[in-house]
Amino acid sequence: MKFRKADPLMRDLRRVLPSDRVRVAPLERSIMGRDASIFEGGRAGPVCFPISTEEVQGCVDAARRHGRAVVPRGAGTGLAGGAVPLEEPVVVVATKMNRLLSVDADQRVAWVQPGMINLDLSRALAPYGLHFAPDPSSQQVCSLGGNVGTNAGGPHCLALGVTSAHVLAAEVVLMSGESVVLGDADGWTPGLDLRGAYVGSEGMLGITTAIAVRLTRNPPAVETLLLAFDSVDAAAQTVSAVIADGIVPAAIEMMDKNIIWAVENFVGAGFPTDAAAVVIVEVDGLPGGVAAEADRVAELAVEREGSVRRATDDEERALIWKGRKSAFGAIAQIKPNYYLHDTVVPRTRLAEVMNQVYEIVDEHDLQVMNVFHAGDGNLHPLLLYDAREPGIMERVHAAGSAIIEASLAVGGVLSGEHGIGIEKRDFMPLMFGEADLDAQARLRRAFDPEEMANPGKVLPTGASCAEVNALGKVPEGVWG
Amino acid sequence: MTAKTSLGIGPEEMASRSALGIDTEELASCVSCGLCLPHCPTFRVTGEEWASPRGRISAMRQVQDHGMAVDESFLASMDSCVQCRGCEPACPSGVPFGSMMEATQAELARRRRVDWRRWGFRVLGHRWLLNQLSRSLAVVQRLRLVPSKRLGLPKIPLVQERLRATGNDVWLFTGCVMDAWQRSTHASAKRVVEAAGAGVALPGPGAACCGALSLHAGLEDHAHALAARTMKALEGSVPILVDSAGCGAVLKEYGKHLGTPEAVAFSERVMDVHEWLAAQADQLPSVGERGQDVTVAIHDPCHLRHVQRAHQSVADVLSRYATVVTLDDEGLCCGAGGAYAAMQPELAASIRDRKLEAINRSGADIVASANPGCTIHLANAGVDVRHPLEIVDEAIDYDG
Ligand code: SF4
Ligand code: SF4
Numbered sequence: 001m002k003f004r005k006a007d008p009l010m011r012d013l014r015r016v017l018p019s020d021r022v023r024v025a026p027l028e029r030s031i032m033g034r035d036a037s038i039f040e041g042g043r044a045g046p047v048c049f050p051i052s053t054e055e056v057q058g059c060v061d062a063a064r065r066h067g068r069a070v071v072p073r074g075a076g077t078g079l080a081g082g083a084v085p086l087e088e089p090v091v092v093v094a095t096k097m098n099r100l101l102s103v104d105a106d107q108r109v110a111w112v113q114p115g116m117i118n119l120d121l122s123r124a125l126a127p128y129g130l131h132f133a134p135d136p137s138s139q140q141v142c143s144l145g146g147n148v149g150t151n152a153g154g155p156h157c158l159a160l161g162v163t164s165a166h167v168l169a170a171e172v173v174l175m176s177g178e179s180v181v182l183g184d185a186d187g188w189t190p191g192l193d194l195r196g197a198y199v200g201s202e203g204m205l206g207i208t209t210a211i212a213v214r215l216t217r218n219p220p221a222v223e224t225l226l227l228a229f230d231s232v233d234a235a236a237q238t239v240s241a242v243i244a245d246g247i248v249p250a251a252i253e254m255m256d257k258n259i260i261w262a263v264e265n266f267v268g269a270g271f272p273t274d275a276a277a278v279v280i281v282e283v284d285g286l287p288g289g290v291a292a293e294a295d296r297v298a299e300l301a302v303e304r305e306g307s308v309r310r311a312t313d314d315e316e317r318a319l320i321w322k323g324r325k326s327a328f329g330a331i332a333q334i335k336p337n338y339y340l341h342d343t344v345v346p347r348t349r350l351a352e353v354m355n356q357v358y359e360i361v362d363e364h365d366l367q368v369m370n371v372f373h374a375g376d377g378n379l380h381p382l383l384l385y386d387a388r389e390p391g392i393m394e395r396v397h398a399a400g401s402a403i404i405e406a407s408l409a410v411g412g413v414l415s416g417e418h419g420i421g422i423e424k425r426d427f428m429p430l431m432f433g434e435a436d437l438d439a440q441a442r443l444r445r446a447f448d449p450e451e452m453a454n455p456g457k458v459l460p461t462g463a464s465c466a467e468v469n470a471l472g473k474v475p476e477g478v479w480g
Numbered sequence: 481m482t483a484k485t486s487l488g489i490g491p492e493e494m495a496s497r498s499a500l501g502i503d504t505e506e507l508a509s510c511v512s513c514g515l516c517l518p519h520c521p522t523f524r525v526t527g528e529e530w531a532s533p534r535g536r537i538s539a540m541r542q543v544q545d546h547g548m549a550v551d552e553s554f555l556a557s558m559d560s561c562v563q564c565r566g567c568e569p570a571c572p573s574g575v576p577f578g579s580m581m582e583a584t585q586a587e588l589a590r591r592r593r594v595d596w597r598r599w600g601f602r603v604l605g606h607r608w609l610l611n612q613l614s615r616s617l618a619v620v621q622r623l624r625l626v627p628s629k630r631l632g633l634p635k636i637p638l639v640q641e642r643l644r645a646t647g648n649d650v651w652l653f654t655g656c657v658m659d660a661w662q663r664s665t666h667a668s669a670k671r672v673v674e675a676a677g678a679g680v681a682l683p684g685p686g687a688a689c690c691g692a693l694s695l696h697a698g699l700e701d702h703a704h705a706l707a708a709r710t711m712k713a714l715e716g717s718v719p720i721l722v723d724s725a726g727c728g729a730v731l732k733e734y735g736k737h738l739g740t741p742e743a744v745a746f747s748e749r750v751m752d753v754h755e756w757l758a759a760q761a762d763q764l765p766s767v768g769e770r771g772q773d774v775t776v777a778i779h780d781p782c783h784l785r786h787v788q789r790a791h792q793s794v795a796d797v798l799s800r801y802a803t804v805v806t807l808d809d810e811g812l813c814c815g816a817g818g819a820y821a822a823m824q825p826e827l828a829a830s831i832r833d834r835k836l837e838a839i840n841r842s843g844a845d846i847v848a849s850a851n852p853g854c855t856i857h858l859a860n861a862g863v864d865v866r867h868p869l870e871i872v873d874e875a876i877d878y879d880g
Pocket of ligand 1: 522532562563565577
């Protein structure tokens with residue numbers, strides 16, 4: 001569809017925003033059709049860059065008057081296609097709403113705009129000795145609005161909980177155009193926890209315009225250990241042993257052989273490229289306790305024939321984390337595309353499921369890399385492929401389905417932190433019965449009766465939700 | 481904020497060819513993770529995807545792979561890129577953005593009917609002509625007949641000191657604009673290198689320009705011709721020291737661009753002057769009375785940090801003579817970018833504003849920058865900025 005100046009939707013949007021903040025060039029609309037997931041076929045309608053709550057309300061009003069859906073977007077680093085625009089909706093981009101509005105260091109609360117970058121917030125809080133705990137791998141670029149939308153996790157959410165535990169309130173523009181505050185920055189509100197329902201709703205209940213985040217004190221002492229093992233089993237057993245020992249580390253991350261190589265090639269942090277798996281364990285707290293816990297972790301690793309390296313300073317620690325956090329991006333050193341899953345399995349079944357993953361991938365003649373939050377059993381198998389190879393997508397999707405089924409079979413769940421978006425939408429019936437899905441759809445309609453907020457995501461469409469056919473039901477042109 | 485697109489576009493010509501001539505493997509190598517976004521100055525100041533590395537790659541794919549026409553918005557996306565290559569070290573997949581952008585600019589240059597740069601940059605290769613023009617410009621500036629700041633020009637000296645060769649241990653590459661406008665920097669660099677014990681050879685007019693500006697504007701033929709001349713003028717096997725980060729980056733990439741064994745061997749001899757000095761640390765002279773009492777913030781020029789990845793050597797050398805602080809913006813570009821400040825004044829100024837904030841936060845008295853473009857751009861905003869070796873030159877106790 002072409003947008004002309006005289007287009008009534010455009011005319012209304014330009015009443016709300018200056019024309020350089022409503023963009024309609026075909027090129028811009030097509031590059032906004034993607035996020036960091038594998039979907040390439042999305043296409044935006046007018047792309048709006050509001051800078052205030054009122055402007056967001058104006059965009060929503062204009063879209064509603066013209067029967068157009070609205071899709072919110074932050075930095076576009078989502079891994080499940082949650083921000084991919086389907087059928088040319090109005091795209092509301094938060095990147096220009098990126099200010100820190102207020103900080104109350106005593107109460108440990110800050111109000112931020114949704115486009116603020118996660119790491120920029122923690123940097124701005126450094127003088128107060130505080131930070132925002134959820135630290136997704138993409139934290140140097142991902143936006144807080146997106147963190148709220150996906151209920152994002154991160155390595156350091158093991159001890160402190162994911163985004164929902166760190167969001168006190170959200171100012172939200174509903175599809176009616178009304179602006180409401182869900183939750184309360186000063187404490188808990190009586191009644192239904194609508195804030196809780198909102199965090200993780202992937203843009204389907206409204207558009208976030210401000211967030212009250214809970215701030216976490218920087219730990220006085222930190223120890224980071226890099227453990228290397230000759231087998232995935234030994235690594236997984238060490239993870240279980242650490243938790244069974246009563247230690248709750250700040251983070252436990254695991255990477256397997258292929259990804260270690262790619263990451264080391266990028267950061268040069270001295271990751272052992274001959275190991276079958278490495279585990280990064282971080283413990284924090286008061287100095288005495290931290291030292292004792294780190295010693296114990298090292299002991300448990302050595303008992304399982306692991307080798308242990310401790311970061312000697314902040315620089316070395318930062319380099320180890322940089323390696324872990326650039327893992328997804330490092331993939332193209334091997335293949336130009338990846339399809340990432342995000343299932344969670346019980347920690348005790350970790351080794352078993354990983355071995356199944358290797359088998360599934362072999363069966364489909366693909367390559368896989370695993371890099372994940374081992375402490376909470378959140379797997380991230382990355383299937384590597386070159387989209388230009390004919391017939392490859394069928395194999396990738398078949399292997400993906402098999403991995404999900406294997407994870408669910410041991411009592412796991414579909415997504416740990418990336419959200420459902422488009423990518424995992426059609427797997428929802430594997431996890432939820434019809435009654436569950438219906439309840440979720442009704443909650444959504446309570447906020448947005450017309451289903452105009454980010455349509456086509458998360459919930460499979462009614463009629464087809466009983467059958468699962470990942471390839472068949474995604475809107476045409478969406479699979480990349 | 482809007483980007484300016486270059487003059488003289490023929491829309492029919494632009495649209496007539498779809499392929500950009502980018503290497504297909506390179507173009508396929510981006511996985512769209514977005515990790516480069518915060519390291520891109522134009523994304524930082526606009527928050528818009530078309531002004532980000534990922535968006536630019538996506539735009540290149542639209543044109544090259546999907547046959548989308550080259551239009552104004554494509555040109556805006558490409559021409560707004562500073563070519564700072566801050567996205568390269570940030571990319572875990574090693575996407576060679578600079579080379580994709582150079583290929584794109586070369587193709588766009590072929591399609592542009594008129595581009596003043598094609599003629600303007602020719603002057604740079606002619607030392608005599610450039611000096612004459614510079615002298616006239618210096619006079620006109622004194623008469624206040626040109627809006628220097630708006631054009632991104634420095635104050636050009638009326639009289640230039642004459643440099644003399646002192647030996648054959650190393651070449652000092654002098655280049656074009658810097659030699660015409662900031663020769664006193666070469667003089668400082670030369671004194672410091674000599675104080676470290678080397679005799680300095682100076683190239684003849686053949687090495688009048690490295691070709692960086694032409695290359696970034698996509699004028700490949702001109703750039704290659706300048707490269708051939710420069711290589712001839714800097715014969716032999718001794719190191720070629722460069723005190724301009726932008727020139728050094730291009731000289732180091734001659735091997736890649738020309739692909740000949742001679743060019744590869746030439747590039748291997750090229751060193752940023754600080755790299756060479758840092759390697760002779762024990763030869764460096766001691767600090768005079770004036771050293772150490774200034775606090776200097778080091779601004780890492782993009783082409784030293786992101787392309788040559790040799791920025792640490794500046795701190796290694798300078799910290800012997802002054803108290804050095806680093807800026808907290810992870811080497812984000814200052815917006816100078818060769819001719820960028822003149823071509824995209826609005827974006828260049830917004831990018832510079834971020835840099836000014838970082839400089840303010842550092843609390844330094846002066847700023848050191850090893851690239852003439854950055855020096856001019858920052859000085860135009862009122863920053864006291866000097867070449868690191870000017871600071872070293874001043875601090876050295878030559879008699880001691
Ligand atoms: S070269 Fe610089 S301006 Fe251009 S895309 Fe990369 S980071 Fe951005
Ligand atoms: S250029 Fe590199 S960092 Fe940027 S999106 Fe592409 S793969 Fe990611």
